[in-house]
Amino acid sequence: MTASMISLDSSASAKTSDNRLTNAKSGSCKSSSCGSTAKPDDMDPVTWEKIKDHPCYSEEAHHYFARMHVAVAPACNIQCNYCNRKYDCANESRPGVVSEKLTPEQALRKVISVANEVPQLSVVGIAGPGDACYDWNRTKATFEKVAAEIPDIKLCISTNGLALPDHVDELASMNVDHVTITINMVDPQIGARIYPWVFYNHRRYTGIEGAEILHKRQMLGLEMLAARGILVKVNSVMIPGVNDEHLIEVNRWVKERGAFLHNVMPLISDPAHGTYYGLTGQRAPRAIELKVLQGRLQNGAKLMRHCRQCRADAVGLLGEDRGKEFTLDHIPDAASYDERNRAAYREVVARERGNHAAAKSEAIEMVKAAGPDGSLHVAVATKGGGRINEHFGHAKEFQIYEASPTGIAFVGHRKVEQYCRGGWGDDATLDSVIVALEGIDIVLCAKIGDCPKKRLADAGIRAMDCYTYEYIETAISVVYAAEFGVDPLTGTA
Amino acid sequence: MAFKIIASQCTQCGACEFECPSGAIELKGENYVIDPKKCTECEGAFDTQQCASVCPVPKTCVPA
Ligand code: SF4
Ligand code: SF4
Ligand code: SF4
Ligand code: SF4
Numbered sequence: 001m002t003a004s005m006i007s008l009d010s011s012a013s014a015k016t017s018d019n020r021l022t023n024a025k026s027g028s029c030k031s032s033s034c035g036s037t038a039k040p041d042d043m044d045p046v047t048w049e050k051i052k053d054h055p056c057y058s059e060e061a062h063h064y065f066a067r068m069h070v071a072v073a074p075a076c077n078i079q080c081n082y083c084n085r086k087y088d089c090a091n092e093s094r095p096g097v098v099s100e101k102l103t104p105e106q107a108l109r110k111v112i113s114v115a116n117e118v119p120q121l122s123v124v125g126i127a128g129p130g131d132a133c134y135d136w137n138r139t140k141a142t143f144e145k146v147a148a149e150i151p152d153i154k155l156c157i158s159t160n161g162l163a164l165p166d167h168v169d170e171l172a173s174m175n176v177d178h179v180t181i182t183i184n185m186v187d188p189q190i191g192a193r194i195y196p197w198v199f200y201n202h203r204r205y206t207g208i209e210g211a212e213i214l215h216k217r218q219m220l221g222l223e224m225l226a227a228r229g230i231l232v233k234v235n236s237v238m239i240p241g242v243n244d245e246h247l248i249e250v251n252r253w254v255k256e257r258g259a260f261l262h263n264v265m266p267l268i269s270d271p272a273h274g275t276y277y278g279l280t281g282q283r284a285p286r287a288i289e290l291k292v293l294q295g296r297l298q299n300g301a302k303l304m305r306h307c308r309q310c311r312a313d314a315v316g317l318l319g320e321d322r323g324k325e326f327t328l329d330h331i332p333d334a335a336s337y338d339e340r341n342r343a344a345y346r347e348v349v350a351r352e353r354g355n356h357a358a359a360k361s362e363a364i365e366m367v368k369a370a371g372p373d374g375s376l377h378v379a380v381a382t383k384g385g386g387r388i389n390e391h392f393g394h395a396k397e398f399q400i401y402e403a404s405p406t407g408i409a410f411v412g413h414r415k416v417e418q419y420c421r422g423g424w425g426d427d428a429t430l431d432s433v434i435v436a437l438e439g440i441d442i443v444l445c446a447k448i449g450d451c452p453k454k455r456l457a458d459a460g461i462r463a464m465d466c467y468t469y470e471y472i473e474t475a476i477s478v479v480y481a482a483e484f485g486v487d488p489l490t491g492t493a
Numbered sequence: 494m495a496f497k498i499i500a501s502q503c504t505q506c507g508a509c510e511f512e513c514p515s516g517a518i519e520l521k522g523e524n525y526v527i528d529p530k531k532c533t534e535c536e537g538a539f540d541t542q543q544c545a546s547v548c549p550v551p552k553t554c555v556p557a
Contacts, residue, residue, distance in 0.1 A: 075508035076549065085504050085549045101505070130506060137511075202512075202539045204546040 047260070050177050050231055053122040053346075054154055055318050056304070059410055063356075063386040064349045066120035067156070068315040068326075069127045070107040072142045073135030077162050078198040078214060081276040082237060082267055085129055104141035106328060111146050113331040114315055115153070116338050118322070119345035120384070125156035127180070133163040143174050149337050154178065158235070162198055162214055164221030172228045179225055180233045180263075181218060184243055186253045188212040193242050196276070219257060226258025233261040233304065238285050238293060239277070240267070251297045262297065263304035266290050291412070317384045320396070356386045356471055363477035364407040374484040376403040379414065379437055380472050381445035388467050388475055392448035393420025398437065401472065403480045408473050425452060434459045444475055495532035496542055497557040500524045502550045509544035509554060518544060529557060 055062040076085065102110065115121050124146055126132040132139040143155050157171070158180040171179065185191040191211025198210040205213055225232050234254045236247050243250075251262055267284045269277040276282075285293075294303055316322040367374075379398035381390035397415045401408055416433045419425045430452055437443065443456060443463040456463045467475035498509070498518075503525055510518045510525060515538075517531035527544070534556075535542045544554040 074504070074506040075511070075547075076506065077508070077547065079549055085506060135507070199508075199547045202543060202546075203541060 046229075047231070054156075054178060055123065056156075056178075056180075056233065059304075060353070060357075061122075062318045063382075063384055064120065064353060065122040066118055066315070066317045067123040067125055068111065068114050068118075068121060069125050069313055070102055070110060070142060071126075071129065071313050072102050072104055072107045072138045073126055073128075073132045074101050074130040075135040076129070076131045076160070077134040077200070078131070078160050078210075079196050080160075081194055081196065081282075082239070082269065082278075083129075084273055084275040084278075102328075104138055104145055107142045108145040108149065109333075109335055110326055110328070110331055111153075112149060112335040112337045114326055115150055115342060116335065117326075117341075118316060119341040120317060121153070121342065123154045123156050123178075125158065127156075127158040131160050131163065132157040133159040133161075133167050136163065136167055140170065140174070143176070147174065150339075156180070158182065159221075160214070161218035161221045162200060163217075165217060165224055168221065168224040168228065168230075171225075172230060176230065178231050178233065180235055181222060182235045182237070183218050183222075183250060183254060184236050184239070185211065185246060186215060186219075186250050187246060188215055190243050190246050191215060194239065219253070222254060222257045222259060231260045232258065233263055234259045235263045235265060237267050238264050238290060240283055240285050240289065242282070244285065244289070244293060247293065248296060261304045264290065264294055264297065287414075320383075352385070359471045360386075360408075360473040363471070363473035366477040367403050367408055367480050368405060370405075370481050370484050372405050374404065374480060376442065376476070376480055376483060377401075377440045378403060378476050378479070379440045379443045380476075381443070382472065386471055386473075387469055388444050388472060389446050389469055391420070392443065392445040392452060392463060392465070393425055394418060395445065398440075398443070399472070400440070401476055403476050408476055408480075419452065425449070430455055434461070437461055442479060444472070444479075494534050495527060495529035495557045496534060496544055496554055497527050497529070498525050498544070499553050499555065500526075502553040504550060506549065508547045508549070512543040512547050514538040514543060527554075527557075 051058040051061065053061055053065050055065045055067050074085075111124055126139055126142065139157065146153060147155065155174065155176045156178045157176065159182070161181045161183065164179075164181065184194050188208045188211035191214060192208045195211050195214060197204050197206045198214050199205075200210075200213050200217075204210075222232055222234075232254075234250075236243070236250055238244055238247060247264060254262060266287075267277065267282070269275065269282050269284050271278045271281075297303055313323045314321045315326050378401045380388055380401060381392055381395040382388060382399055383390045395416060396418050397413050399410065400412050400414060402411050414436050416436045417429050419429045419433050434456065437456075437459075440461055443461055444467055445463065445465050446468045447465045448463045453463045464479070467478070495517075505520070505523070505525060507520070507525065510520065513527075513532075514535060515531050515533050517528045517533075518525055519528065542554065548554045
């Protein structure tokens with residue numbers, strides 16, 4: 001229990017970069033781990049280099065780095081039954097929805113403003129609405145402008161795959177080293193229930209014929225990317241009764257063709273969104289169904305569990321969306337990039353994540369040593385940095401960890417309505433938070449009031465705020481050891 | 494003969510603009526519009542009208 005107490009939170013919000021460096025230096029640093037990286041043992045160094053600062057590709061990086069999406073490519077060449085491209089609403093939060101479509105010039109201005117204000121920024125992505133590969137001229141112009149101004153930023157696209165094979169070479173030459181393809185089927189019979197039509201070679205194809213074309217192009221694109229060493233994440237939308245069982249086969253196919261990560265996301269269907277699925281009553285999967293399916297896919301391509309299904313103009317760390325702060329009317333007309341904030345932050349992170357990795361493996365060893373039959377579900381309130389540093393009442397989501405004899409694993413996140421607004425909490429909201437925390441044994445947060453603490457206890461959930469600023473895994477291991485009756489010190493040798 | 498865009502339906506995605514073989518579609522202010530003098534209904538270029546085939550909203554690119 002000697003985790004250093006510097007807070008990345010304070011470094012990220014420090015006003016000047018000098019300040020930030022001082023903050024970082026004042027923290028204690030374990031000489032044994034300083035400068036080490038957190039590369040998992042089973043990953044080759046080239047791949048690690050590509051993903052280590054990418055919040056969506058590395059579970060570890062999502063604690064430290066932020067992404068932003070720019071919506072520059074609204075045209076699309078297929079129709080998905082879960083998408084209604086007519087619908088856009090400022091209160092809506094789901095992928096593909098965006099309030100402001102940008103020209104490449106406006107996108108550059110936005111990226112520069114965010115890079116100046118959000119030092120955690122490491123990735124700029126184009127993720128709908130529309131298809132980045134189909135609407136290629138705008139995608140390309142945006143990437144070229146951003147790369148010219150901020151060369152170290154990672155560029156990332158999401159695509160339905162239909163036009164992807166036409167642009168793989170250009171993607172490779174622009175140093176795009178991450179591509180997300182949404183693949184919901186490998187059987188066109190099933191595809192026909194998801195895609196009413198595709199537009200290809202100047203024609204609209206419907207039904208199985210359309211799905212067949214899409215399938216072939218997706219597989220071709222995936223293989224071409226893998227052959228060039230570009231990392232591919234496959235997103236699949238889980239649609240109960242349509243492709244849920246089938247995703248096991250999808251997982252096998254994409255893994256065989258070199259996909260690096262497979263991310264299964266729940267269908268979002270609400271009649272109010274006006275999508276085909278929303279209007280026909282197609283239901284979304286329940287959280288437990290998604291978890292069971294993910295469990296069955298575990299042996300295929302590596303699974304991603306930290307996707308937040310972000311809006312197409314999301315800005316910030318995963319789990320937060322500061323997009324509203326950076327709409328066009330909030331950013332300067334002419335912004336120039338100042339690299340100091342990002343450079344200083346990266347230095348802090350390089351040091352900090354070494355410490356975090358060491359603390360994490362120590363904690364995992366401790367849990368493993370604690371005995372054969374414990375199991376604990378822990379919900380953590382965090383603002384990032386891998387630490388417990390968010391108040392219970394301010395959390396908009398909890399990160400969920402499972403501690404068991406196999407170690408400590410991040411298993412997902414649960415969104416909640418923020419309970420405390422301006423100093424007072426509202427009972428109905430607290431009720432909804434408690435429902436969202438179903439099955440959780442312990443909540444770890446930076447602070448919690450007596451009243452919500454008691455309400456949680458009545459629901460069988462213990463909330464603790466005595467591990468503020470600790471690393472998440474360290475705190476979990478201590479709680480776990482106490483729970484299952486072992487002396488924490490035996491595990492730390 | 495020419496096609497036209499029903500402005501109230503259009504999402505401004507711009508797909509029709511870059512599919513049109515005649516360069517007949519342009520963003521004018523807030524709306525995409527088809528120049529009837531340039532539109533050929535894709536005659537001689539493609540079997541189907543490209544704007545209508547790519548448009549995500551039914552009955553938005555229609556005969557004028
Ligand atoms: S590919 Fe994206 S933009 Fe196109 S229809 Fe599907 S979800 Fe909508
Ligand atoms: S939608 Fe998922 S993969 Fe894309 S930026 Fe958000 S978390 Fe990452
Ligand atoms: S019908 Fe053909 S030529 Fe006329 S506007 Fe549409 S795409 Fe252009
Ligand atoms: S394709 Fe349809 S929705 Fe898109 S800009 Fe043209 S008319 Fe509007």
